[in-house]
Every structure is written in structure tokens, then in C-alpha cells.
Amino acid sequence: MKSRKSSSKSPAPPPALDGTRLIAYATLDTSIPYAGRGSIFAGGKVLGRVARLALTRSGGETFVAYCSQAWNVRAMFGYPSMREAKGSAERHYPGVSRRWRHVRVTQRQVDRYLRAVWKGLECSFCDRRPDQFEKMVARGRRVRICDICVREISETMSGEFAGKPQFRA
Ligand SMILES: [Zn+2]
Numbered sequence: 001m002k003s004r005k006s007s008s009k010s011p012a013p014p015p016a017l018d019g020t021r022l023i024a025y026a027t028l029d030t031s032i033p034y035a036g037r038g039s040i041f042a043g044g045k046v047l048g049r050v051a052r053l054a055l056t057r058s059g060g061e062t063f064v065a066y067c068s069q070a071w072n073v074r075a076m077f078g079y080p081s082m083r084e085a086k087g088s089a090e091r092h093y094p095g096v097s098r099r100w101r102h103v104r105v106t107q108r109q110v111d112r113y114l115r116a117v118w119k120g121l122e123c124s125f126c127d128r129r130p131d132q133f134e135k136m137v138a139r140g141r142r143v144r145i146c147d148i149c150v151r152e153i154s155e156t157m158s159g160e161f162a163g164k165p166q167f168r169a
Contacts, residue, residue: 013054015105015113017065018073019131020056022110023082026089026099027052036092040066042075050074053089053096055082064089125149 013025028051040047052067061078062085068074079085090097118129123136123146130136133146145153 011070013052013067013071013103015109017054017056017063017067017071018076019114020058020063020065020076021107022054022056022103022105023062024055024100024102025052026054026093026096026101028093028096028099032093032095032099034092035094040075040092042066047075053093055085055089055100123149125153 013022015022028049034049037048038046047066050066051069052071054065054067054071056063056065056076061080062082063076063078064085065073066075077088079088086097086100114129114131118131121130121144122128123133124142124144126146126149128146128148133148135147136144137150138144
């Protein structure tokens with residue numbers, strides 16, 4: 001007889017936050033105090049209380065994401081383990097440990113989501129998404145090239161190949 005619907009009217013978190021895979025999330029309300037005052041910075045400014053926390057993973061690191069109600073990431077910090085990430089979140093928001101809701105998000109779901117988010121903004125040469133490179137140069141609306149391709153191409157075009165026409169796929 002457990003059909004209690006979630007009382008929160010907030011949207012569910014997306015499968016990825018800033019390109020990292022969602023593991024768990026927590027909704028913060030006033031019953032959870034904010035003990036991290038003045039200790040978290042976002043873009044050079046002190047970050048105050050947030051409405052949501054998420055635990056995510058990427059490249060073997062676990063992240064604590066401090067998010068707005070609509071799951072916009074305000075600040076994100078990486079930890080070597082899930083235990084340390086949870087410990088840090090608990091120090092900032094005592095009691096949040098009881099609130100974590102774990103979700104099962106596969107890498108495929110993450111990729112599908114990120115492809116949709118970045119659709120039309122991929123590198124024209126390698127098809128990488130903007131979350132997979134640092135910089136991009138665009139010419140008009142249809143041709144874009146990422147920094148990784150620029151490096152590869154500039155290596156191909158210089159050095160031992162200089163002067164001789166080379167054709168590479
Ligand atoms: Zn590229």
C-alpha cells in the first residue's frame with residue numbers, strides 16, 4: 001500500500017549534469033540546514049543555499065553538484081570516491097545523507113541526452129560534441145571545427161609533410 005506520489009513539484013534531474021552521469025540526487029528544504037556558508041564559490045562569488053544536490057560520476061571521479069531548482073549547476077566539485085563526495089555534501093548540508101535518491105542512468109542514456117542537448121553544434125570534421133572539446137571555430141552557421149581537429153590538421157599540414165600534397169580522410 002505504498003503509492004505516495006512524490007510531493008515535490010520540481011522537475012526530475014536530467015541524466016547528465018555538466019556532462020557527468022547522474023548517480024543520485026537530493027531535494028533540499030528548510031529542514032536541512034545550510035552549514036557551508038561562505039565556503040562554496042561559484043564564478044568568484046560566494047554561493048548561498050541551493051535547492052538541489054546531485055552526485056554524479058565522470059572519468060572515475062565522483063562529483064557533488066550544487067544545483068538550482070531547475071537543475072542548473074551552480075557549482076561542482078570532484079572527489080576520488082563516492083564516500084568522500086557524500087561526506088562533503090553532508091558537511092555542507094547536515095542531514096542530506098538521508099535524502100539521497102539513487103537512480104540508474106546508463107552511459108547510453110547520457111550519450112543520447114547529450115546528443116540531443118548539443119544537436120547541430122558538433123564539430124563538422126569529427127562529430128565531437130561541445131562537451132568533448134575545449135574550443136571551436138565556426139565559419140558561418142554550417143562549418144565548425146574543434147581544437148582537437150585543428151591540432152591534428154595543423155600537424156598534418158606542417159612538419160614532414162610540408163610542401164608535399166597529402167590526403168587524409
Ligand atoms: Zn573535431
